[in-house]
Amino acid sequence: MRNAVIIIAWSIVAAGCGTHPIGATATLTRDGGGAMGGGGGGVLPCDVDAILAGHCRQCHQDPPLFGSPMPLATYADLRGPSKSAASVPVFERLHARVHDDARPMPPQPYARLDASELATLDAWIAAGAPSGNGTCAAGDGGVVRGTDGGPIVSACVPDLRVAPSAPYKMVTTEEYACYGFDVPAGTRHVTEIRVHVDNPKIVHHILLLKAPASSSGTPVACNPGPSFAAPMIYAWSQGGLPLVLPAEAGFRQDASTHYLVQVHYNNAANVTNPTDATGFDLCTTSTLRKYDADVVAFGTQAISVPPHATTDLKSCYTVPDAFDGRRFFGAFPHMHQIGKSISTTLLRQGGGAPIDMGTEAAWDFKNQPWISIDAVIHKGDVVKTNCVWNNTTSLSVQFGQNSENEMCYSFSAYYPAAPSIGWATPATFSSLCP
Numbered sequence: 518m519r520n521a522v523i524i525i526a527w528s529i530v531a532a533g534c535g536t537h538p539i540g541a542t543a544t545l546t547r548d549g550g551g552a553m554g555g556g557g558g559g560v561l562p563c564d565v566d567a568i569l570a571g572h573c574r575q576c577h578q579d580p581p582l583f584g585s586p587m588p589l590a591t592y593a594d595l596r597g598p599s600k601s602a603a604s605v606p607v608f609e610r611l612h613a614r615v616h617d618d619a620r621p622m623p624p625q626p627y628a629r630l631d632a633s634e635l636a637t638l639d640a641w642i643a644a645g646a647p648s649g650n651g652t653c654a655a656g657d658g659g660v661v662r663g664t665d666g667g668p669i670v671s672a673c674v675p676d677l678r679v680a681p682s683a684p685y686k687m688v689t690t691e692e693y694a695c696y697g698f699d700v701p702a703g704t705r706h707v708t709e710i711r712v713h714v715d716n717p718k719i720v721h722h723i724l725l726l727k728a729p730a731s732s733s734g735t736p737v738a739c740n741p742g743p744s745f746a747a748p749m750i751y752a753w754s755q756g757g758l759p760l761v762l763p764a765e766a767g768f769r770q771d772a773s774t775h776y777l778v779q780v781h782y783n784n785a786a787n788v789t790n791p792t793d794a795t796g797f798d799l800c801t802t803s804t805l806r807k808y809d810a811d812v813v814a815f816g817t818q819a820i821s822v823p824p825h826a827t828t829d830l831k832s833c834y835t836v837p838d839a840f841d842g843r844r845f846f847g848a849f850p851h852m853h854q855i856g857k858s859i860s861t862t863l864l865r866q867g868g869g870a871p872i873d874m875g876t877e878a879a880w881d882f883k884n885q886p887w888i889s890i891d892a893v894i895h896k897g898d899v900v901k902t903n904c905v906w907n908n909t910t911s912l913s914v915q916f917g918q919n920s921e922n923e924m925c926y927s928f929s930a931y932y933p934a935a936p937s938i939g940w941a942t943p944a945t946f947s948s949l950c951p
């Protein structure tokens with residue numbers, strides 16, 4: 518069923534990589550010799566092509582984007598040897614991964630394939646992945662779909678590009694760069710945030726933070742992560758979704774708003790002299806919405822992970838008056854490198870089944886997108902955040918900003934904003950669960 522309040526659009530193309538259009542129908546004409554087993558040419562059957570176009574080619578394009586290892590564009594791509602095991606054709610790996618609950622494709626937070634899509638793929642693969650007949654009606658295979666499978670057309674046209682005043686030039690293989698951005702005069706509500714990736718070959722993830730003061734628009738090397746002074750508004754990493762705010766809420770933008778953009782670069786592909794001007798495209802409105810939205814972090818800072826051990830930490834935060842009746846619509850769980858899983862749940866005061874407020878069952882430091890949630894919390898309820906780490910080193914690991922330290926935060930977007938509550942308040946005042 519369509520969630521009426523938060524719509525998270527799917528498209529990375531819509532999110533800004535306009536140079537890589539999803540070519541659903543165009544791919545049908547690009548036959549290639551089937552590399553493995555099949556031999557000869559062939560085309561993808563129309564129903565299979567539509568599933569790949571709708572759910573996979575945001576990343577598995579040619580050339581592949583966002584860390585995906587191979588294109589899923591042509592019949593030959595599907596018949597060829599897989600990257601992980603050359604003796605296994607791609608279509609067999611595909612079967613394994615669309616059914617893999619621990620490492621599903623598409624990855625979280627994208628919707629899994631539904632039963633009929635799985636049945637279509639399974640039948641095709643069981644039949645040995647035969648060629649189609651090459652005459653597909655121009656379908657809607659490239660249409661952007663929401664988490665409920667319905668097509669999404671984001672109504673807004675971004676009116677504010679948050680970008681550096683000059684491109685950043687990378688010199689080593691892994692760097693963090695930051696730049697400041699001052700917003701135009703006037704009071705507005707931000708209603709949607711999309712990433713604008715300039716150089717997808719080197720951009721790993723990017724954060725939009727609220728800075729206390731104006732800073733230079735020229736990107737410089739910086740420390741990773743949000744800080745107590747600079748809370749996070751939005752984060753994007755490979756495969757991440759735009760953040761569409763509920764219709765009655767917006768992030769307030771006024772004379773006191775200064776953005777700080779932090780980009781993590783990784784030049785694993787060894788691009789020569791890479792530069793980048795990645796930022797965000799915002800939709801804003803001067804017709805203020807009913808509520809200001811804000812972001813707080815659940816979890817804890819009381820972290821100490823002993824060496825050579827698995828630590829399972831459950832922190833509980835009892836909802837105070839200040840958060841009574843707040844609606845949470847997005848979550849960004851965040852740990853560092855030795856994190857295994859993180860899950861935030863709402864336990865109602867009166868009992869009942871826990872309500873999911875954002876879970877990464879298989880934590881992956883390299884892939885940290887927003888998750889769409891929908892939960893209204895009330896005074897006396899408990900928000901429980903469960904973080905699990907596996908420390909294989911001989912050093913004890915504590916809470917901290919650097920990536921060799923650890924975190925257990927679930928940044929959570931909500932409205933109406935609780936004024937004068939620091940973003941870290943829930944995590945600071947949580948305690949070990951009984």
Ligand code: HEC
Nearest residue numbers: 572573575576584585586599600601610611614622623756
């Ligand atoms: C948001 C980006 C994204 C989307 C969408 C996506 N993938 Fe992936 N895929 C990746 C990344 C990144 C990897 C490599 C990491 C991994 O294996 O988990 C990957 C790996 C794979 C692999 C493993 C390849 C191998 O050699 O083992 C298969 C198979 C795969 N994807 C199939 C699919 C299918 C089928 C879909 C659509 C139903 C899909 N993916 C959608 C990003 C994506």
